[in-house]
Amino acid sequence: MKIQQILQKNGILVDLKASDKSEALTQIAGYLVSLYDLKPAQEIVDKILERESEMSTGIGFGIAIPHARISGIDRLYMVAARIVGGIEFNSIDEQPVFLIFMMISPAGTSADHTRILSSLSRIMSYEEIRRRLMDADSGEAFLDVVAKGEDKYVQ
16 A cells, blocks of 8 residues: 555645644544545544543654544545645654655555654655655645655665
8 A cells, every 4th residue: 555545636735834733633634525525523622632642643843643533434545735834843853844654554554554664764864855846736736746756766
């Protein structure tokens, strides 16, 4: 399974306005459940916030990958958001987060969930990819950067 098979161009918010982590996560989770018409919506939002309260998903370099496993969903879902001004996220490098990739997967699965987390971490470790994502002017351009990075850096 590849990121480019899960993330859709209409699942990318290129100019999210949020003043803090909680607001950003709530907005992105709300977008995720609305885009894919997932139920129960509030449980999904709550699980994302609960997971984040246990340990920050800010992996450094301005990237966060909030994720949760949810009972009752049928497959892995992902959306992404860019916050141009960045927000405090309690990241491991103590730097603001600009790019957020949110993922939920069925409670009983782990292989695809882990594979996608690993692929995202690998791709986002390259400064050229992060810079191009920050410059992308549409969801389509953003997804193109992700797909090309995945094709180049993930075996």
